[in-house]
Amino acid sequence: MDTHEDVYRIVSRVLKVAEAELLPTTRFRSLPNADSMHMLQVILETENAFEIEIDADATFRIETIGDYELLVRELCNEAVAPSA
Amino acid sequence: MTNALEAVANRGTGHGIRLLRGDRTRERLSFDQLYQEAGRLACGLLERGVLPGERVGIALPSSLDFARAFFGVLAAGAVPVPIPPPFRFASLQIHMRRIELVLRRSQVRTVLANSTWGGALGSGLGDAGSRQLTVLGVGELLASMPVYTDVAPADTALVQYTSGTVSDPKGVVLSHANLLANVDSISQALDCSDADVCCTWLPLFHDMGLIGAFLCAVLNDIEICMLPPEDFLRDPGRWVRMISRFGGSISTAPNSGYLQTMRKVSNEMVCQLDLSTWRLALTGAETVEAEVLREFSAHFAPAGFRATAFLPVYGLAEGSLAVTFPPTRRPVKSTWVRRDLLSEGSVAFTQENAESAREVVSVGTPVANTRVRLVAEGGTVLLDEGQVGEIEIRGASVMRTYEGDQHADASAGEDGWVPTGDLGFQQDGELYIAGRKKEMIVVFGQNYYASDIEAIAGGGPSVGSPGGGRPGAGIHGVLAAGLPFTDGEELVLFVETRETEPEAREELVAQIRFAVSASLGVTPRDVVLVPRGRLPRTSSGKLQRRGVDALYRQCATANSRAQACPVGVEGSSE
Numbered sequence: 001m002d003t004h005e006d007v008y009r010i011v012s013r014v015l016k017v018a019e020a021e022l023l024p025t026t027r028f029r030s031l032p033n034a035d036s037m038h039m040l041q042v043i044l045e046t047e048n049a050f051e052i053e054i055d056a057d058a059t060f061r062i063e064t065i066g067d068y069e070l071l072v073r074e075l076c077n078e079a080v081a082p083s084a
Numbered sequence: 085m086t087n088a089l090e091a092v093a094n095r096g097t098g099h100g101i102r103l104l105r106g107d108r109t110r111e112r113l114s115f116d117q118l119y120q121e122a123g124r125l126a127c128g129l130l131e132r133g134v135l136p137g138e139r140v141g142i143a144l145p146s147s148l149d150f151a152r153a154f155f156g157v158l159a160a161g162a163v164p165v166p167i168p169p170p171f172r173f174a175s176l177q178i179h180m181r182r183i184e185l186v187l188r189r190s191q192v193r194t195v196l197a198n199s200t201w202g203g204a205l206g207s208g209l210g211d212a213g214s215r216q217l218t219v220l221g222v223g224e225l226l227a228s229m230p231v232y233t234d235v236a237p238a239d240t241a242l243v244q245y246t247s248g249t250v251s252d253p254k255g256v257v258l259s260h261a262n263l264l265a266n267v268d269s270i271s272q273a274l275d276c277s278d279a280d281v282c283c284t285w286l287p288l289f290h291d292m293g294l295i296g297a298f299l300c301a302v303l304n305d306i307e308i309c310m311l312p313p314e315d316f317l318r319d320p321g322r323w324v325r326m327i328s329r330f331g332g333s334i335s336t337a338p339n340s341g342y343l344q345t346m347r348k349v350s351n352e353m354v355c356q357l358d359l360s361t362w363r364l365a366l367t368g369a370e371t372v373e374a375e376v377l378r379e380f381s382a383h384f385a386p387a388g389f390r391a392t393a394f395l396p397v398y399g400l401a402e403g404s405l406a407v408t409f410p411p412t413r414r415p416v417k418s419t420w421v422r423r424d425l426l427s428e429g430s431v432a433f434t435q436e437n438a439e440s441a442r443e444v445v446s447v448g449t450p451v452a453n454t455r456v457r458l459v460a461e462g463g464t465v466l467l468d469e470g471q472v473g474e475i476e477i478r479g480a481s482v483m484r485t486y487e488g489d490q491h492a493d494a495s496a497g498e499d500g501w502v503p504t505g506d507l508g509f510q511q512d513g514e515l516y517i518a519g520r521k522k523e524m525i526v527v528f529g530q531n532y533y534a535s536d537i538e539a540i541a542g543g544g545p546s547v548g549s550p551g552g553g554r555p556g557a558g559i560h561g562v563l564a565a566g567l568p569f570t571d572g573e574e575l576v577l578f579v580e581t582r583e584t585e586p587e588a589r590e591e592l593v594a595q596i597r598f599a600v601s602a603s604l605g606v607t608p609r610d611v612v613l614v615p616r617g618r619l620p621r622t623s624s625g626k627l628q629r630r631g632v633d634a635l636y637r638q639c640a641t642a643n644s645r646a647q648a649c650p651v652g653v654e655g656s657s658e
Contacts (some may be wrong), residue, residue, distance in 0.1 A: 028173035030598035035528075035607045037317045037344070039172050044318050056145075056314075057200040059172040063602075068173075 024066025123230020125156025136161030141195035161233030255487030265480035266404035283332035338529035360388030410448030525566035
């Protein structure tokens with residue numbers, strides 16, 4: 001699974017924005033359709049695709065797609081890391 | 085309020101609040117436990133120096149802790165001030181600047197929060213000034229012994245921040261007597277009993293969720309099934325599944341809530357539901373579309389939903405909440421008027437299929453303890469039916485002042501009548517909402533002042549303007565309008581600019597979207613760039629909203645972001 005590709009694909013599909021228009025520095029709130037319902041849909045689809053759980057706390061602190069991808073990578077790494 | 089909760093607790097029915105996450109019960113709290121824990125929390129607050137009448141912020145999501153915090157603050161003789169949550173994927177810094185204004189206006193020293201919101205508040209307000217703010221968790225405040233502080237009916241019970249602009253937030257100050265009167269009015273209108281089951285996903289920081297669902301149910305000893313709003317937004321089907329599973333009889337949502345649910349629940353899923361217990365489906369907080377109600381009724385009829393369950397209601401924070409309700413157990417009543425004349429302030433009844441006909445739904449008659457009148461420009465009280473006037477309210481539920489108002493009681497006027505900013509007309513003694521005098525845009529049940537949106541989009545002085553990449557340069561005028569779409573009213577921004585370079589225009593649109601969305605949480609449906617001088621203006625040069633719907637029809641396309649307004653489109657300036 002390519003994290004970068006899948007995160008951008010989800011954002012592109014849910015917010016109805018061409019993937020080519022999405023950059024790591026793109027702020028979610030600068031995109032059309034980025035209302036509460038669509039943003040929760042982005043989270044839901046990401047959680048399902050990567051089998052992770054995204055805390056509300058994190059979503060209050062993230063503004064850009066690049067940061068969101070980073071968060072997903074971290075959560076995926078935590079999920080596969082052997083428990084102590 | 086605390087005495088009313090005590091009376092419910094003493095009834096011993098065992099009713100309480102069930103919190104669901106997703107489709108599962110996460111936690112349950114009986115009203116008896118709620119009363120006990122509110123007293124223990126009050127003790128903890130008083131031990132930490134909270135004083136009677138002091139405003140205490142509640143920054144909690146829809147949860148049992150919100151219920152504990154709300155009644156705990158009241159049991160301490162203090163005043164709850166619900167604080168809205170930050171927006172996801174937006175600037176926390178901008179949100180905190182807004183919250184700081186609210187906290188300062190209400191002189192809040194203590195905020196009850198969970199770890200998520202508490203952490204954000206602590207860091208976000210860390211450099212907000214010298215004023216000390218203590219953020220506490222509900223759990224750490226529960227003392228061993230409960231304490232209940234006596235209050236008078238006229239003492240303040242709630243400060244509800246749903247009015248005013250971003251830079252000048254207005255907290256509606258409501259007394260214990262106001263809230264109890266409104267709960268009583270709603271209970272009478274709905275013929276509530278402890279056999280009812282209230283199912284709600286409405287946010288508790290909003291008056292419709294807090295008073296209409298939560299308080300009304302608690303004080304009537306009605307079992308509450310509570311779903312956090314974000315769980316509804318993730319899957320609107322959870323709402324109707326909750327009603328089906330727990331035998332919900334009363335549930336409320338804005339028009340858009342019914343629309344989203346209808347879209348997300350397939351015919352196959354409808355057949356697995358039992359909505360025959362749902363006797364009251366209230367709809368308010370935004371324009372009620374009769375067609376949506378008809379479609380919803382037809383869609384969920386196989387599950388036993390009855391069209392007569394729908395109850396379009398009217399209310400606002402200044403009246404605690406409920407102002408007018410129609411009679412229960414009757415079909416939704418509507419009338420057809422000429423849309424073009426209604427927008428000019430007069431009512432012309434017409435036939436359903438007539439050109440420019442608009443269907444307007446009755447919101448009924450004033451609830452108990454409340455009076456309503458319509459007032460024309462200039463202050464004349466309208467007595468004849470079929471005339472549009474501003475709705476004014478008066479009664480036991482109606483506020484007397486805004487928070488921090490130097491002229492106590494002035495907000496309500498000398499004779500107690502409070503203007504609502506909403507326009508209405510009457511037919512056969514029932515009220516119909518015709519529009520808004522106040523320049524407000526309502527999206528998904530939330531109110532936004534057009535002036536706020538315009539200030540933020542234009543990059544002018546506003547608390548909401550983001551620090552970097554804010555719009556402003558190259559913008560000559562901004563007009564915010566709430567226009568009707570299939571999903572209901574949505575925000576469209578018209579921006580005058582001389583910018584012609586495509587990339588710069590794209591960037592300008594992105595900046596405007598971010599500024600508005602991150603500051604207010606509402607995402608513009610469309611940002612239409614037009615050449616300077618194209619927006620409708622009055623003779624004195626002031627931008628006017630009238631005429632922008634026609635302009636939008638001329639300008640907008642599915643993707644108008646990088647397109648100029650067609651040459652030759654002129655504003656309808658007068």
